[in-house]
Amino acid sequence: MEMQGYNMPEDLYYEENHFWVKEEGDLLVMGMDDFAQVMAGEIVYVQLPDDGKEIKKGKKFAKIESGKWLGKVFAPVNGKIAGVNEELETHPGLINDDCYGKGWMYKIQPDDKGEMETLIHGKEAIEKWLAAEIEKYAEGE
Amino acid sequence: MTSNYEFEKEFREQILRCSRCGFCQAVCPVFGATLRPALNARGKMLILKEVMDGKLDLNDELIETLFQCTTCATCYKNCPSGVNVPEIIKLARKDMVRAGSCHPAFKGMNEVLDKHTNIYAEGEPEDFEREKNRQAENVYFVGCVGLYREDESTSATLDLLDRLKVDYTLIDEVCCSGVLEDVGYPIKDHLARKNIEGILATGARTVITGCPYCSRTFNNKPQYAELREKGIRIIHITQFLQGVDFGVQTDKRVTYHDPCDLGRHCGIYEEPRNTIRKIAPNFVEMADNRENALCCGAGGGVRGAYAKNSIAMARRRLDQAEAVGAEIILTECNSCVHNLANAKLRKQKFKIYNTTQFINELMEAAE
Numbered sequence: 001m002e003m004q005g006y007n008m009p010e011d012l013y014y015e016e017n018h019f020w021v022k023e024e025g026d027l028l029v030m031g032m033d034d035f036a037q038v039m040a041g042e043i044v045y046v047q048l049p050d051d052g053k054e055i056k057k058g059k060k061f062a063k064i065e066s067g068k069w070l071g072k073v074f075a076p077v078n079g080k081i082a083g084v085n086e087e088l089e090t091h092p093g094l095i096n097d098d099c100y101g102k103g104w105m106y107k108i109q110p111d112d113k114g115e116m117e118t119l120i121h122g123k124e125a126i127e128k129w130l131a132a133e134i135e136k137y138a139e140g141e
Numbered sequence: 142m143t144s145n146y147e148f149e150k151e152f153r154e155q156i157l158r159c160s161r162c163g164f165c166q167a168v169c170p171v172f173g174a175t176l177r178p179a180l181n182a183r184g185k186m187l188i189l190k191e192v193m194d195g196k197l198d199l200n201d202e203l204i205e206t207l208f209q210c211t212t213c214a215t216c217y218k219n220c221p222s223g224v225n226v227p228e229i230i231k232l233a234r235k236d237m238v239r240a241g242s243c244h245p246a247f248k249g250m251n252e253v254l255d256k257h258t259n260i261y262a263e264g265e266p267e268d269f270e271r272e273k274n275r276q277a278e279n280v281y282f283v284g285c286v287g288l289y290r291e292d293e294s295t296s297a298t299l300d301l302l303d304r305l306k307v308d309y310t311l312i313d314e315v316c317c318s319g320v321l322e323d324v325g326y327p328i329k330d331h332l333a334r335k336n337i338e339g340i341l342a343t344g345a346r347t348v349i350t351g352c353p354y355c356s357r358t359f360n361n362k363p364q365y366a367e368l369r370e371k372g373i374r375i376i377h378i379t380q381f382l383q384g385v386d387f388g389v390q391t392d393k394r395v396t397y398h399d400p401c402d403l404g405r406h407c408g409i410y411e412e413p414r415n416t417i418r419k420i421a422p423n424f425v426e427m428a429d430n431r432e433n434a435l436c437c438g439a440g441g442g443v444r445g446a447y448a449k450n451s452i453a454m455a456r457r458r459l460d461q462a463e464a465v466g467a468e469i470i471l472t473e474c475n476s477c478v479h480n481l482a483n484a485k486l487r488k489q490k491f492k493i494y495n496t497t498q499f500i501n502e503l504m505e506a507a508e
Contacts, residue, residue: 044448045483
């Protein structure tokens with residue numbers, strides 16, 4: 001789904017700080033959405049926690065950086081890190097090139113997959129949220 | 142004919158003195174990461190000679206080479222002709238800015254410091270749960286990177302000062318803005334004034350800085366002359382802590398990374414080593430150390446403007462730490478900690494700390 005120039009697939013679930021989530025077997029995969037990667041500019045560093053690290057929904061568990069910007073990565077659900085995209089260690093720009101594909105960031109073993117339903121999902125909800133976000137960031141400039 | 146360029150007025154003779162021997166190329170961290178001759182000191186001196194000869198203009202075409210230098214000064218220390226490349230580059234950058242050509246990251250940084258109190262344009266920093274601006278013997282001045290990027294290290298440093306019962310206070314500090322002098326702009330007078338007033342209001346006789354660049358700025362720049370004239374001593378935390386008996390040791394294999402701003406620019410090599418040897422008998426030097434230490438790649442604005450190359454430079458430094466089997470890399474600069482930590486690969490199991498943070502961890506474990 002294209003919204004005001006941003007690619008926001010409507011089959012994904014979104015954490016409010018612009019991280020997408022989707023199911024992959026028993027695990028969840030997450031990454032940064034198109035709006036966030038455009039706003040951040042060229043990503044130069046992604047913190048890749050060790051497997052097994054416990055994450056708590058809504059809490060910061062990693063850092064991400066572009067030139068002078070430092071972002072926090074927030075957990076979309078409760079669970080554990082079950083894998084990271086090691087390609088990002090040497091090619092963090094994959095997030096800019098292909099944020100929904102080769103630029104995926106983490107795999108999560110969720111405590112309860114049902115928590116996905118608390119994330120932003122569905123065409124209408126995504127559109128409403130993104131429109132508000134675009135307005136919010138435009139005001140901040 | 143008088144030159145239009147300040148770099149030529151001040152450094153023409155030095156630039157012509159460059160014999161193109163290439164000693165600088167062997168030690169330049171930017172060349173080491175990019176293998177591009179135009180980016181090392183010799184290449185830059187050749188380009189500036191062309192500018193002096195009227196064959197090139199200072200324009201946007203030269204941004205990539207003149208603004209891609211960490212000002213680490215390894216070239217200067219190794220130059221048989223004594224060409225002070227970092228000072229030449231800094232003045233040429235000011236000429237570039239006057240000519241209307243500047244890397245957008247640095248133009249942005251200058252604008253940010255007109256509106257904000259830190260280089261990251263961020264809001265209120267951590268207060269580290271300590272009362273600020275109180276009367277004390279010492280001011281601990283953190284610096285932007287320690288406030289906004291390496292706050293865990295700063296918090297540990299403050300814990301260490303508390304353990305040692307040091308009488309210090311934090312202040313509502315703002316960016317010292319010394320970094321602007323490296324990237325083509327002058328220090329902001331209003332920021333310097335706020336820091337000076339904040340420091341003087343505490344009655345402190347000593348300012349301890351967590352950042353070696355802030356220390357250089359306070360000690361050397363005319364905008365901060367009032368501190369010196371009023372007898373305020375400005376030292377880096379490594380100088381403050383030398384001589385302290387911490388009563389703890391580690392058996393881990395520890396190495397030390399010399400920050401350029403503390404080492405080559407201030408000549409402070411032994412103070413941190415004296416401290417580290419006390420706490421780490423299994424101390425080992427990297428192949429390049431002291432005056433020849435390899436730069437981490439963060440200085441001179443390169444981390445902000447050429448982040449990928451900056452991290453590539455840090456990886457080269459980490460390779461040297463790996464080669465000596467270090468389990469712990471200590472340094473004395475939050476920018477170095479930040480860049481080295483960003484560059485560390487998951488397979489590399491060593492840890493990177495400011496010395497203060499590591500000592501605090503040892504003391505905490507011993508309690």
